[in-house]
Amino acid sequence: RKEVEQDPGPFNVPEGATVAFNCTYSNSASQSFFWYRQDCRKEPKLLMSVYSSGNEDGRFTAQLNRASQYISLLIRDSKLSDSATYLCVVNGKAGTALIFGKGTTLSVSS
């Protein structure tokens, strides 16, 4: 089982749509969780951290289910500018680097 697995994608949605990405992780000792965004031929940039209680940042909502080792990202009212690859990221074990999923590509069209 891969350490971080994401929906394969790509997701092609119209503007204004709601889209959800899912991610599972294998290490139950993981402590930190993030969603990064990566535009084509650019570096990954932090979109948001994911907290156990769930958290929201504008149109973006992240959820964490530790029991199921599952992370989600919901994007409401999709914009053209949301088109990117979304990387699910977890902390492997304390004191070590982050582990990235392969990413899910989102394409929002007008």
Added chain:
Amino acid sequence: EAGVAQSPRYKIIEKRQSVAFWCNPISGHATLYWYQQILGQGPKLLIQFQNNGVVDDSQLPKDRFSAERLKGVDSTLKIQPAKLEDSAVYLCASSLTSGGNIQYFGAGTRLSVL
């Protein structure tokens, strides 16, 4: 605040040649990471430094890859000799501390091995 600086941005070499990449992290960031991102994949950690000491190099192909961070600031990553499968983007990232703290990435070096 200046971000993570990397150079060169692009590099094309032939197999069996050597190449070096340079990274300057965000000022004050003690932890520095080198990642390899192959097309269609997420970044994969190659090596992690805490100041000038190596924390994790378990996924670094040590027969051909080497990295150093001599004064705890800048870092270089070297490949010698390069193979075709080394074609990838090499990303440098830094964070204040290790263990899940937010990482900031440089623009990366895109390497093509012919």
